[in-house]
Structure formats: C-alpha cells, structure tokens
Amino acid sequence: MRVPMTQEENRTLSMQFTRQDRIDTVLKSPRAVAAHDKQAWMAIFARYNIVEDPVGSAPHVSGVFDRRSGVRGNGPLGRFYDCFIAPMQIVFHVDRDIVCGLSVVRDLTIEIRMSPRITLRVPMHLHYELVEEDGQLKVQHLAAHWELWPMLKQQMSFGLASLTAGIGLGRRMIGQLGFGGILDFMSAVNNIGQAGKDRVAEFVAAFNQRAFARIERQLSADFAGVACPAHAPLAGIAELAAVPGQLRLGKTLAAGNYITASFTLTDGPTTRQGVIFFEFNMHEKKIQRMRFYVD
Numbered sequence: 001m002r003v004p005m006t007q008e009e010n011r012t013l014s015m016q017f018t019r020q021d022r023i024d025t026v027l028k029s030p031r032a033v034a035a036h037d038k039q040a041w042m043a044i045f046a047r048y049n050i051v052e053d054p055v056g057s058a059p060h061v062s063g064v065f066d067r068r069s070g071v072r073g074n075g076p077l078g079r080f081y082d083c084f085i086a087p088m089q090i091v092f093h094v095d096r097d098i099v100c101g102l103s104v105v106r107d108l109t110i111e112i113r114m115s116p117r118i119t120l121r122v123p124m125h126l127h128y129e130l131v132e133e134d135g136q137l138k139v140q141h142l143a144a145h146w147e148l149w150p151m152l153k154q155q156m157s158f159g160l161a162s163l164t165a166g167i168g169l170g171r172r173m174i175g176q177l178g179f180g181g182i183l184d185f186m187s188a189v190n191n192i193g194q195a196g197k198d199r200v201a202e203f204v205a206a207f208n209q210r211a212f213a214r215i216e217r218q219l220s221a222d223f224a225g226v227a228c229p230a231h232a233p234l235a236g237i238a239e240l241a242a243v244p245g246q247l248r249l250g251k252t253l254a255a256g257n258y259i260t261a262s263f264t265l266t267d268g269p270t271t272r273q274g275v276i277f278f279e280f281n282m283h284e285k286k287i288q289r290m291r292f293y294v295d
Helices: 007-016 019-035 038-042 075-084 148-158 161-187 195-207 212-216 236-241
Strands: 044-052 059-060 089-100 103-115 118-133 137-147 226-227 246-255 258-267 270-281 285-295
Touching: 019 038, 019 089, 019 103, 019 118, 019 137, 038 075, 044 075, 044 118, 059 075, 075 161, 089 118, 089 270, 103 161, 103 270, 118 148, 118 246, 137 246, 148 161, 195 212, 195 236, 195 258, 195 270, 195 285, 212 236, 226 236
Parallel strands: 044 137, 226 285
Antiparallel strands: 044 059, 089 103, 103 118, 118 137, 246 258, 258 270, 270 285
C-alpha cells in the first residue's frame, strides 16, 4: 500500500492540479453510478485503493493479493460495486463540496431506490482522498460517513416490500462478500454514537466561550492535534485561539470512531462553512484528532 504523502508532496500536487481538477475527478463517481457503468466507476480509483462504506464496517482493500480472484487487483472493489451499486438507483443530492488539499469532502444526502416501493434517503459526508497516478488524479481512499442503524430502520418500514428487498440484498451480500462479509458490514452499527455526539456538543459550547480548560477535558490522553484547515499540519489545541467567530453545527453523524459535522463559523459579516471530522479514542470515548475541512 502506498505510503501516505508528506506535507510537501501534498502541497506540490495541490499546485499541480486545480480545484476544478479535483472536483472533476470526484464527479466521475456519481456519473458512472447513474449510468451503471462499472468499468468507468472502477477506473476512477488508484491501483491501490480503500473503500469504507460505511465507515466502521470492514474496509474493501484492493491492489493487494485477493484470494477470491487469485491475483492482485480490483476484485474487492468490483464485488463492492456488484453488491451495493449495480442493483440500485442512486441519486446524489449535494449541499456543498469542500476542497482541502488533495481531499474533497461532499456534504450530501444520497437517495437510494432499492425497489419500486422502497426509496431511502441517507444523510452522509463523503471523503475522497486523491493521489496522482500516471499524470492523473485518482481516488485512493473513499470513506462514506453515514449511520447504518437509521438506514436499516428506514429499510424495514415498508412492510412486505422491506422483507423482499432485504432478502435480495442478503443474497447478494452472501454471494459477493460471504457470511463473514455480512458480519463485517453489520459491525458498523457499533460506533461512537451518542456519547461522541455529546462530547462534540460540549466541545462546541466550550469553543464558543473560549473555555480552553473545558475543551481539554474533551480530549483523549493521546490527543494528536487539530488541523484547521484539514491539510495543515496538526497543531495543539491553542491553535483554536486563532480561529475567530461562533461555531454552529448542522448535520452530525456517528460512523465508526468518527463524528462528522457540517458547520458554520460566523465572525461578524464573514461566514465560513465546511465539515469537521472528530476522530475518537474508542477506549476513552474522547476526541483524539480534529480536522476542519473548509475551502
């Protein structure tokens, strides 16, 4: 697997490719999904790639040896497509795209038509991490932050149609992922949950009062730092003292050991919007890292 880029490499590639280049790379995904073009969708990804969908479930890792196909390739990526994309009608309703270094974060709701009678709406934050490969931008890591249990409750609310769709999905998952894959997928139900959301709400209240002692009580013993904007080097909590304005959160989601939250930062007539990624130490249930994704 590719070694993560240094800050200098990230900066160099950010200068090489424009903001629109990065947006255009990401937009290839919903276009291929809408067209049900599997080869076009898979071509968006780098040779080594990771898909976490949802975050908290077992990742689909391609480019390493795949026992099912017997080769190093995109077998896991293709099986993910066949299981979760091919049989669905999926529409992206995007509120905002944020480009931060070589990351693109999409603040959106995805509409999933599982059958003529079942359409689900899933609030989501999509995080695309891009790399250069053969002179082109490719997606190396796709992390879909959404909450599995509320989606399952939606899916189960359509009576007999829910049962029929659920059986069909279960058969596909067994065929593409195996029984172990179903368990790996369902593991996303266990996430940081309300404890994380409460911790984030207390952080926001303390930030707006510039009560740094209260902020520090929300941080884990191994706190790694805060990056604002996200592609900046991680810094200590004192970095937040230089961030003016009042912070207000919108859509807030728990997935794996992350809370992601759409935010508005208002400082007089100036308003900035984006998504904050709060990464948690799951043993302490405290914040271990923060990144502010803002253009």
